[in-house]
Amino acid sequence: MHVFVFANPLGVLLFTDLVFEEGLTQVDAELDVIFVPTDDLIVEAMLKMAAVTAEDVVYDLGCGDGRIVVAAAMERGARAVGVDMDPRRIAEANALAQEVSVEDRVQFIQDDLLTVDFSDASVVTLYLLPSLNVKLKARILTELKPGTRIIAHAFNMGRWQPDAKRAMGGVYLYKWVVPAPVQGTWEWLGADAKVYRVSLEQTFQMLSGTAWIDNVQAELIEAKLLGDRVRLVIQADVRDEPQVFMSSYQEGVLLPAIDSQQVSAGIRLEV
Numbered sequence: 001m002h003v004f005v006f007a008n009p010l011g012v013l014l015f016t017d018l019v020f021e022e023g024l025t026q027v028d029a030e031l032d033v034i035f036v037p038t039d040d041l042i043v044e045a046m047l048k049m050a051a052v053t054a055e056d057v058v059y060d061l062g063c064g065d066g067r068i069v070v071a072a073a074m075e076r077g078a079r080a081v082g083v084d085m086d087p088r089r090i091a092e093a094n095a096l097a098q099e100v101s102v103e104d105r106v107q108f109i110q111d112d113l114l115t116v117d118f119s120d121a122s123v124v125t126l127y128l129l130p131s132l133n134v135k136l137k138a139r140i141l142t143e144l145k146p147g148t149r150i151i152a153h154a155f156n157m158g159r160w161q162p163d164a165k166r167a168m169g170g171v172y173l174y175k176w177v178v179p180a181p182v183q184g185t186w187e188w189l190g191a192d193a194k195v196y197r198v199s200l201e202q203t204f205q206m207l208s209g210t211a212w213i214d215n216v217q218a219e220l221i222e223a224k225l226l227g228d229r230v231r232l233v234i235q236a237d238v239r240d241e242p243q244v245f246m247s248s249y250q251e252g253v254l255l256p257a258i259d260s261q262q263v264s265a266g267i268r269l270e271v
């Protein structure tokens with residue numbers, strides 16, 4: 001198969017710039033996006049952006065020749081899984097893993113990335129297309145553990161704004177942290193023996209809402225969510241000291257962090 005490669009107006013090669021001359025195979029026709037490998041420097045930057053460690057389970061959805069999966073295992077000691085529908089890519093990926101002796105920490109699965117189970121991931125890497133990222137979004141938000149990091153090479157996730165973005169070699173890398181589902185009304189006891197209540201509205205990782213102290217409406221100065229970590233700042237009145245509450249969402253409750261002014265677990269009164 002011949003592939004002509006053109007530079008886009010930015011002078012950067014993207015696989016959306018590839019034009020086929022002839023010879024699409026059956027497998028090629030079924031793929032949602034063709035194989036274009038991520039440059040090694042970008043692989044390194046993606047793993048760094050995700051802060052991958054030996055504790056992680058990394059999935060590369062549409063893993064190509066397995067370079068991201070193998071690098072996660074070899075350079076970061078992670079367990080890593082690659083999924084690709086193309087048997088040629090799976091064969092190349094297994095050969096690469098064998099070449100650098102990381103077969104015990106990696107697995108390559110020939111399957112459709114849109115339906116495969118990746119719920120045990122703590123990091124997911126993507127180099128697909130915007131439409132595929134968007135198709136994966138609902139599963140990422142509902143099936144992955146809060147705190148799971150998603151790193152995408154070149155393409156964003158529609159209305160879900162990234163938590164971090166980095167320009168690299170003429171493309172952007174994006175990072176999202178799967179947010180815990182914290183929408184609803186929560187109540188807890190503060191260190192000042194007052195009862196705090198917030199009603200939170202959530203759009204992806206963005207929070208807004210209303211607060212009460214001992215049933216009197218107060219100011220919700222700050223409401224932030226990163227993965228399972230919540231930071232709320234509440235002030236009764238401009239003359240009062242703002243109270244800072246830091247907690248983590250665990251199995252439906254907000255557990256107070258060390259140094260938080262929250263002394264009891266936050267209980268959800270209504271969703």
Ligand SMILES: C[S@@+](CC[C@H](N)C(=O)[O-])C[C@H]1O[C@@H](n2cnc3c(N)ncnc32)[C@H](O)[C@@H]1O
Binds near residue numbers: 031060061
């Ligand atoms: C642009 S390449 C990215 C390869 C690799 N992740 C990297 O960054 O080097 C996209 C890969 O997705 C695979 N692919 C396309 N559609 C797929 C699908 N529905 N299920 C699984 N893999 C798919 C292709 O075979 C190709 O290897």
